[in-house]
Amino acid sequence: MVQRPRGTRDFGPTEMKRRLAFESLLEEQARRHGFSRVQTPIFESLDLFTAKSGPGVVSQLYAFQDKGERDLTLRPELTAPVMRMVAEELRNETKPLRLSYYGQCFRYEEFKKGRYREFYQYGVELIGATGPLVEAEVIALAINMLTEAGLKNWELRIGHVGVLKQVLTGIGLNGTSESGEPPLASAMRFLDKADFDGLKALFETQSISTDFVAPLKQLSELKGGQETIASARELLSTMDGVSLEALDDLESTINSIGQLAPSPPSLSVNLTVARGLDYYTGTVFEVHVPELGGEGQVLGGGSYKLLHLFGLADLDPCCGFGLGFDRVLLALEAQAAAEGRSEVVPGEDDETPLLAIIPFNIEVSEVLDLVRELRESGIRVEIELRSRKIGKAMGWADSIGASYALVVGPRDFEQGQATVKRLADGEQLPVALNTESILSAFNA
RNA sequence: GCUGUGGUGGUGUAGGGGUUAGCACGGCAGAUUGUGGUUCUGCCAGCCCGGGUUCAAUUCCCGGCCACGGCCCCA
Numbered sequence: 001m002v003q004r005p006r007g008t009r010d011f012g013p014t015e016m017k018r019r020l021a022f023e024s025l026l027e028e029q030a031r032r033h034g035f036s037r038v039q040t041p042i043f044e045s046l047d048l049f050t051a052k053s054g055p056g057v058v059s060q061l062y063a064f065q066d067k068g069e070r071d072l073t074l075r076p077e078l079t080a081p082v083m084r085m086v087a088e089e090l091r092n093e094t095k096p097l098r099l100s101y102y103g104q105c106f107r108y109e110e111f112k113k114g115r116y117r118e119f120y121q122y123g124v125e126l127i128g129a130t131g132p133l134v135e136a137e138v139i140a141l142a143i144n145m146l147t148e149a150g151l152k153n154w155e156l157r158i159g160h161v162g163v164l165k166q167v168l169t170g171i172g173l174n175g176t177s178e179s180g181e182p183p184l185a186s187a188m189r190f191l192d193k194a195d196f197d198g199l200k201a202l203f204e205t206q207s208i209s210t211d212f213v214a215p216l217k218q219l220s221e222l223k224g225g226q227e228t229i230a231s232a233r234e235l236l237s238t239m240d241g242v243s244l245e246a247l248d249d250l251e252s253t254i255n256s257i258g259q260l261a262p263s264p265p266s267l268s269v270n271l272t273v274a275r276g277l278d279y280y281t282g283t284v285f286e287v288h289v290p291e292l293g294g295e296g297q298v299l300g301g302g303s304y305k306l307l308h309l310f311g312l313a314d315l316d317p318c319c320g321f322g323l324g325f326d327r328v329l330l331a332l333e334a335q336a337a338a339e340g341r342s343e344v345v346p347g348e349d350d351e352t353p354l355l356a357i358i359p360f361n362i363e364v365s366e367v368l369d370l371v372r373e374l375r376e377s378g379i380r381v382e383i384e385l386r387s388r389k390i391g392k393a394m395g396w397a398d399s400i401g402a403s404y405a406l407v408v409g410p411r412d413f414e415q416g417q418a419t420v421k422r423l424a425d426g427e428q429l430p431v432a433l434n435t436e437s438i439l440s441a442f443n444a
Numbered sequence: 445g446c447u448g449u450g451g452u453g454g455u456g457u458a459g460g461g462g463u464u465a466g467c468a469c470g471g472c473a474g475a476u477u478g479u480g481g482u483u484c485u486g487c488c489a490g491c492c493c494g495g496g497u498u499c500a501a502u503u504c505c506c507g508g509c510c511a512c513g514g515c516c517c518c519a
Contacts, residue, residue, distance in 0.1 A: 003492095003509085003510070004510095006509085006510075049519075052519065053519040054519085056519095057519065060517095060518085060519090076519070077519060079519080080519080107518085107519090109517085109518075110445085110517095112512095112513080112514095113512080113513075115518085279519090293513090293514090294513095294514075294515080297518095358478095358479085360478065360479095361477085361478085389476080389477065389478095390476095390477080390478055390479050390480095391476060391477095391478095391479065391480070392472095392473090392480090393479080393480085394479050394480035394481090395479095395480045395481075396480085397479095397480070398480045398481050399480085399481085405479080405480080407478065407479065409478055410478095411478080412478095419479095421479070421480085423480070423481080426479090426480085426481095428479090
């Protein structure tokens, strides 16, 4: 037997119902926030991703050459392709652009729970505007999506890369360097790893007062909700030459979010989040769910500069996020299971009545017009296709989850009548053999 | 990159160096040629792959593949 490639998954009918419901739920929220869906190719030029993330990413890509020896790769994420698309085709559109996207991405790496080689990402990008209100709009959308999905117990972690950058440049660290890692980046790395000895050593080589180490340590250890900002403001005001602009922006963003979306179950402010990436410029945020263990991050984003890579520096920075579709579903499934709920995603069960039509000892052609009309009316209709005995057919109707069964045999047919059987309680309802009569029986 | 555990019908499992490889769910058929979800009967369908040890391997050993975890990493 040929097996599915490692790290990939099949989705059967039951699972797909759930995934489609989740996707349209996300799409509906995006729509209400003014976002429009776009789609880009499954494979792109290799350069697109090496330009964004450096040559090191190639080892984690499904990269290949086509017959024209062009270097291509399956896309590992969707932000860069969307940026490429904006640069290539959406230059003339009215800004700001509010774009949403959904699709599979591919990374060649070991997979774990919630981590696959083929995975699905939903995301949005708001392009052509910058500032606290833009960030608030994007984060509010993320909150609304997770809230509507019924996710519980999640934590929004929010920070601002500018806070730390402004502090570090304010005390004299350089953001560029002739060779090797810039001192600014080293300092951020030390803070991220809580390596204060390393930070001290760095300050010494850069001729910066090591008096700054203590307040930086305090800053990086600030934890808590919105009140963290006030504590940080106090701390930073003791340091000469440090701008409070980023902190003010962050506060403004959080205030606006409070008006645009319900409060998340938990909000924590962390001023030293690095998100590992140097293209982030402003507010950064992540959502974590405890149910997922080590792979608990289900959403991440922020303000970033990427469009300058495509010659559109004037549109930087943008703000967006990517939502781990599979991970959120895993979390929802875990939570539903814990609560003994069968519905995982709101609306995943199709409430449209399903009618099983069982032609019995008649020519099927006698009922096909009726089938068409009933389908046109919007209900779901399945015909028994195997001409089985009536008992078996009834069992089939039951097991496909039909709410009603309509047996049409010679006797009914002669009289232009039949009975609709409500499968939940076995109640039989006499009907005429026409759409109107059958539909009205559903409401009886 | 490191590491732990495991792979028996479609699913969930029992067993175990020589077995007709057991059970449950499922699917199909019949009991029941105009009425299902209960019952009974029958049928369908399995030891992940390769090598080794052995008279004999699904069982023991090694490797691979796959699955599920824990670290590292994660654009």
